[in-house]
Amino acid sequence: MILLNKTFKNREAEHVDIEDRGYQFGDGVYEVIRVYEGRLYAMEEHMERLDRSCREIQMSLPYSLEEITNNIKALVTKNELSTGIVYLQITRGAAPRVHQFPDHAQSILTAYTKPMDRPHQLLASGIDVVTLEDIRWLRCDIKSLNLLGNVMAKQEAKTKQCQEAVFIRDGQVTEGSSSNVFVVKDNQVITHPATNLILNGITRVKVLEWLKDKGIEVIESAPTPEQLTTADEMFITSTTMEVMPVISLDGTTIGSGQPGPITQSLQQAIVEDFDTKEV
16 A cells, blocks of 8 residues: 555556656655654654755645645554555656746655564674765755665665765765764764755754763764774664664774664664654
């Protein structure tokens, strides 16, 4: 069962219009929302970011955030999803192909669910990452469908038997191909500020809140590649990867080569958060 606009339909019976602008131009936005034990996690924050992304590309929401939220909840229930994700996207709609915005296109919302376990093994052991030049456009703060730069980086990481690529732009670390990057040094946490050069991840925002609650100093300033290699700990955050320890960078061991204490405390914080919230 999928959600098409505000109607629940059989997935196999649906198709993409060949002139949908999301298909032809990547002209649209999306969100990936975690589901734990049948409950949508941080749904309000995801809806706020969806609304912002639409406004930034001058595209109207097809329905109110409340109606979208209610329909996504119903989709999770109809598909009996326990642990997994909801993928939601909105495109500017189908229209004869021109680069400028068409006058009469109707934006189209689609969503589907996917079972997906938490990455327990990697959360315990950590991952290996590589650094790559950040070749993406300058509006990474918009969660748009234009992901070719991210896709190419993720493939390069896979080729090198790593789980993530970390972008470097003008000598500064921005973010991962599908994550935000944090560095721990001398009990301080360093991460790129929420500018146009990164996506302000939902998990990123929550981690900043938890660090403040724990009394750990956060420096929102772009780390350097040297700060990564000399870090006591390093971790990335995302909806699907949660708080993921990084144990090596370009083949160099980070810290002790094991998930560090601050990383582990944040992993526990996210478990406590989704365990106690009914969304």
